[in-house]
Amino acid sequence: MHDSMDDIAKQAHQGSVAAIIQILNQQLADDRVRTRAVFADGVLHLLCEAPVAEPLERSVLVNHIQKILEDIAPRNIRRVNLNSRIVQEQQLLWLEEISRNPDHLLWSQEIILSKPNLLQQWIKAFKSPKVEPKKKTQLPQVSSRKVKQNPRFQRHFVSGISVLVLLLLAGWFVYDRLIPTLNASTTPQEPTPPPTPVSPSTTAPSTTATPSDPFTEAVRIAIEADAEGKTANTAAQWLDIAARWEKASTLMSSVNPDHPRYETARDRVILYRQNSQLAQQQAKQRQSQ
Numbered sequence: 001m002h003d004s005m006d007d008i009a010k011q012a013h014q015g016s017v018a019a020i021i022q023i024l025n026q027q028l029a030d031d032r033v034r035t036r037a038v039f040a041d042g043v044l045h046l047l048c049e050a051p052v053a054e055p056l057e058r059s060v061l062v063n064h065i066q067k068i069l070e071d072i073a074p075r076n077i078r079r080v081n082l083n084s085r086i087v088q089e090q091q092l093l094w095l096e097e098i099s100r101n102p103d104h105l106l107w108s109q110e111i112i113l114s115k116p117n118l119l120q121q122w123i124k125a126f127k128s129p130k131v132e133p134k135k136k137t138q139l140p141q142v143s144s145r146k147v148k149q150n151p152r153f154q155r156h157f158v159s160g161i162s163v164l165v166l167l168l169l170a171g172w173f174v175y176d177r178l179i180p181t182l183n184a185s186t187t188p189q190e191p192t193p194p195p196t197p198v199s200p201s202t203t204a205p206s207t208t209a210t211p212s213d214p215f216t217e218a219v220r221i222a223i224e225a226d227a228e229g230k231t232a233n234t235a236a237q238w239l240d241i242a243a244r245w246e247k248a249s250t251l252m253s254s255v256n257p258d259h260p261r262y263e264t265a266r267d268r269v270i271l272y273r274q275n276s277q278l279a280q281q282q283a284k285q286r287q288s289q
Contacts, residue, residue, distance in 0.1 A: 015075045017044070017267045027068055031055040034087065035065075038095050038271065040264050043079045043110075047094050049087040056084045058107050066111050073116050083108045093226045093275075215261050218251035222272060229279065238283035245276035 011019035017039050024035045024046075033055050036047045046065070050056050062082060069080060083098055084106040098105055225244035232238050249272035255265035 009072070012072045012074060015039075015077060018270050020044075020069070020072060020074060023072060024065065024068060028064070033061070036094060037267075038264075039077070039267050040095070042076075043081055044074075044077050045081045045095055046083065047098070048082065048084045051087055053086065053106060056106055058084070058109070062109055062111065066113070070113050070116075073113075078113050078115070079110065080113060081108070081110045093222065096223075096226075214251040214254045215259060215265055218248040218255075218265075218268070218272070221248040221251070222268075222275075225275070225279075232282070233286070235283040235286035238279050238286060242276045242279035242283065245272050245279055249273045249276065 008019050008022055012023050017037050021035055021037050024037075028035065028048075031050070032052075033048055033050045036049075038045045048056060048061060048065070055061070061084065065082060066080075069077075085098070085104055086106070098108075102108065221244050225241050225248065228237065228244075229241050232241055249269050252265045252269045252272060255262055259265065
């Protein structure tokens with residue numbers, strides 16, 4: 001269990017939105033606050049929901065979430081847009097929904113995560129379980145009898161191992177922390193395309209999507225599924241909606257890594273699959289009635 005939590009924490013530090021949400025939901029469970037997130041256009045959009053307004057008190061919740069995120073220190077995430085509302089189960093495309101109707105929110109606030117200083121980064125790197133390179137280092141074989149007979153030699157031997165481990169940690173830290181930062185600063189940023197417009201509440205005629213762009217096609221299918229979910233009443237209708245969400249998730253998973261919205265597509269694969277599961281649950285409820 002401890003190894004599993006370490007793995008989730010490491011994924012969250014690498015920038016995995018799913019892992020970040022899992023950690024947030026675990027730490028906010030006692031307050032009955034549930035979070036959802038989408039990473040788009042360099043901003044982590046967070047939605048905080050609760051059955052009542054008391055645990056969503058702005059000053060307390062903002063400070064709590066900011067501290068959790070700064071402890072995680074996710075890579076490439078500095079801007080966070082926090083949104084709060086009373087829980088609404090049926091709104092699956094919540095980011096598009098709150099963009100259209102911001103008046104439904106209790107409050108919204110953007111925060112900037114502070115970057116850990118070098119000392120904090122060194123401590124985190126030292127505590128991290130990722131110190132396997134020292135296992136590959138071949139140390140000179142020393143006779144155990146000579147070590148026992150010469151305490152001075154034993155002290156020098158232990159000191160040498162300690163220095164070697166520190167050098168390995170320093171080298172790993174420079175490679176893992178500084179090199180990606182330098183590469184990111186020298187790589188020209190491609191312009192981010194404008195966000196895809198969201199259709200109104202009624203189902204609009206399907207727009208012509210380019211077959212070679214699975215991202216655009218997936219967004220179109222997701223918008224249609226969201227619109228149909230607002231009027232669905234029968235189990236058959238919910239099963240059709242679930243199939244649409246699953247198809248949209250599959251299309252998102254086929255987006256090429258060189259696509260300008262590739263990072264957004266990775267997050268929406270998980271989001272659309274969750275929406276499909278929710279639609280299947282609605283279908284089961286209709287069948288049992």
